Amino acid sequence: MACMDRQKPGSVIPPHCRVTIVHDWLLGMRGGEWVLDAILDILPNPIIQTLFYNPAGINPSINAHSIRPGPLNHLPLVKHWYRWTLPLMPLATNCIRIHPRTDLVISLSHCVAHGVITPPGVRHICYYFSPMRYLYDQGETYLKHGGPGRYLLRLASAHLRRWDIRAAQRPQQVATLSKFVAGRIAKAYNRTAQVIHPPVRTQLFTLPKPGFHVSPQRENEFLMVSAMVPYKRVDLGIRAANRLGIPLRVVGDGPLLRQMRKIAGPTVTVEGPVHDTRLLHLYQTRKALIYPAEEDFGIVPLEAMACGMPVLGYRSGGLTETLVEGVCGAFFDEQSVDCLKVALENLDPRKYKAHAMRTQAERFSEANFKAKFMNLIRSELGY
Numbered sequence: 001m002a003c004m005d006r007q008k009p010g011s012v013i014p015p016h017c018r019v020t021i022v023h024d025w026l027l028g029m030r031g032g033e034w035v036l037d038a039i040l041d042i043l044p045n046p047i048i049q050t051l052f053y054n055p056a057g058i059n060p061s062i063n064a065h066s067i068r069p070g071p072l073n074h075l076p077l078v079k080h081w082y083r084w085t086l087p088l089m090p091l092a093t094n095c096i097r098i099h100p101r102t103d104l105v106i107s108l109s110h111c112v113a114h115g116v117i118t119p120p121g122v123r124h125i126c127y128y129f130s131p132m133r134y135l136y137d138q139g140e141t142y143l144k145h146g147g148p149g150r151y152l153l154r155l156a157s158a159h160l161r162r163w164d165i166r167a168a169q170r171p172q173q174v175a176t177l178s179k180f181v182a183g184r185i186a187k188a189y190n191r192t193a194q195v196i197h198p199p200v201r202t203q204l205f206t207l208p209k210p211g212f213h214v215s216p217q218r219e220n221e222f223l224m225v226s227a228m229v230p231y232k233r234v235d236l237g238i239r240a241a242n243r244l245g246i247p248l249r250v251v252g253d254g255p256l257l258r259q260m261r262k263i264a265g266p267t268v269t270v271e272g273p274v275h276d277t278r279l280l281h282l283y284q285t286r287k288a289l290i291y292p293a294e295e296d297f298g299i300v301p302l303e304a305m306a307c308g309m310p311v312l313g314y315r316s317g318g319l320t321e322t323l324v325e326g327v328c329g330a331f332f333d334e335q336s337v338d339c340l341k342v343a344l345e346n347l348d349p350r351k352y353k354a355h356a357m358r359t360q361a362e363r364f365s366e367a368n369f370k371a372k373f374m375n376l377i378r379s380e381l382g383y
């Protein structure tokens with residue numbers, strides 16, 4: 001095997017090993033793109049294949065690599081309407097060509113990347129962010145809150161599900177980001193996934209100063225940081241803040257941004273997308289994070305904890321694996337405005353210690369992720 005050549009110092013894989021990464025799309029820096037960024041640090045100059053690519057939305061360290069978008073990327077205005085091409089994505093993924101002398105394919109998938117077809121003898125590791133939520137356990141949420149696209153989803157879902165189940169059998173090795181998602185993979189695909197928690201940028205998101213504690217330095221404003229998509233349930237936080245008349249700031253981007261601005265009351269500011277410098281400032285200066293999503297893992301709450309900010313989150317999903325109740329924040333038990341409203345009334349951010357929250361966040365550092373992913377690759381390649 002070509003991979004058994006002399007190993008490059010500091011790299012998990014020898015320099016002559018040919019690696020291809022398949023990522024659903026590269027249009028902005030969200031959790032999946034930061035996972036990709038961390039994996040690139042341990043690979044010798046991989047090729048990146050993706051369906052859609054917008055260099056302006058991606059950081060320089062990813063853009064420095066060879067990135068090959070698919071033919072759908074050339075459609076007019078597709079970077080704004082790419083979700084409408086969902087029925088075409090399986091075909092576009094089947095058409096991705098992997099060089100036959102490739103030694104390893106790594107797919108990073110929350111949609112269709114896991115379905116890439118590899119040449120005989122080429123090893124394939126899939127790191128799942130999630131099976132397609134809208135095909136399985138969260139389909140009703142997308143059909144209820146997904147706007148005009150819900151009609152397209154309803155028409156295409158049966159075909160997509162059949163393709164997805166077949167495609168999920170293609171990787172030789174499967175890993176994922178939480179026990180919660182591993183359970184969903186087992187249910188949807190009858191496959192066992194190794195759990196490797198994704199990286200949290202604890203080197204960027206830090207405490208404001210040594211000995212910092214919540215309050216009195218923090219402003220009397222709650223914070224939500226989220227993609228504006230249906231399953232994140234940003235609407236719950238906004239409606240609860242409206243009822244209580246409490247200050248809330250919402251940051252993030254996505255197809256529901258305009259809708260969230262429409263429902264925001266006078267005490268709610270929907271700021272929209274922000275850069276890391278602004279996000280760090282908000283984590284370090286606001287009262288507490290509201291997190292109402294049933295999340296596959298939940299990097300945002302750990303970023304907040306790394307900055308000494310307590311979290312009020314929905315008791316479900318990956319968040320139950322990372323948020324230590326009474327140390328890093330509290331849970332509420334139903335995705336309803338009434339339940340969240342009561343939890344907000346009972347929350348006392350002053351009782352949570354910043355350094356305890358920071359210690360918990362550091363368990364999920366980028367260095368820990370890289371070490372575990374290196375071991376996964378070594379195991380698959382047999383060295």
